[in-house]
Amino acid sequence: MPTTAMNPAASIFPPSSGVPLFKPGAVDKYFQRYQSFGYNPSSETSVLKTFKRLAISQGWSEGRRREEKGKFQTAVDVEFTERVGSGFALEDWQRLAKVIGIEPLPGSITQCRKMIEKENINIYHILHAYRRATEVMSIEDVEACKGITRFRNVAELKRYTQKHKMYYRKEYAKGSVLKGLLRRLK
Template identity: 75%
Template structure:
């Protein structure tokens, strides 16, 4: 996905949201009423879709796999492939890391230390504003940073916000995963 070219002062930014792979997944179910927006909770929408379609547990599990593959594609499209320092620094800024490391390796190390639910990051990027300079990116207030993996685990279990490792193909997404079960 190519972000729109900024049309205003780079400090103000422009809305970035464009429908992505997750939205395409939801729209592929013809009898499901879905309109892509930047504020839609993708997990709540998946649950609504499962109810709407009347899926049994086996079908729901199969569809969850397709849904998580779409998340991987969209995460990589929005966050980056992991090959550019700017992508890692932008992610660091979005989740609130200061000061920003100057290398990909150092960014990875700093980000790996964070205990953040992947869905929070995805939602932050779906609501993001595009700015030209990484320095102008602001930390997203909706990205909750947990002090420990145990706190993240409890939150993830309580809200059923798991992402299965086998569906993570993008290097940035893989770098954020923690063992929570």
């Protein structure tokens, strides 16, 4: 039975083979609300850079930008959960572990969560990997995504996140998988 990008059970990678699974998600719907922006959903689009371009194109004040950033991050949480999974299925956790390069693959949700929580990864890298997903037939075929940087420690992640302004605020993370990836950076 074929899977879809919005189905968390969908497999991902390798990017050079398989059927692209991209379908517009919650982030794309957020951008499409601004018709004058002329947004076209794409699996290659950096959602954070697109938000920055949207803010400039709309001429938002700093206050309005903060308000809209909250709405945007809520959309990111929804899309992250739709694409990665809610955290209630072992397959979701195992797929994420493989995508970020954890080997050997843990055999339980608890083991997966513990291994993933040790990683220092920017959330937006993971979302972009899932937006570029292609269908594969089994979890064994999932490969680590080269576009996801695994930082050696929180200090490295913090420097990268600050440099690129790729923050994700804790209060917008509702999905359990997403919460496990958050780190205190300020």
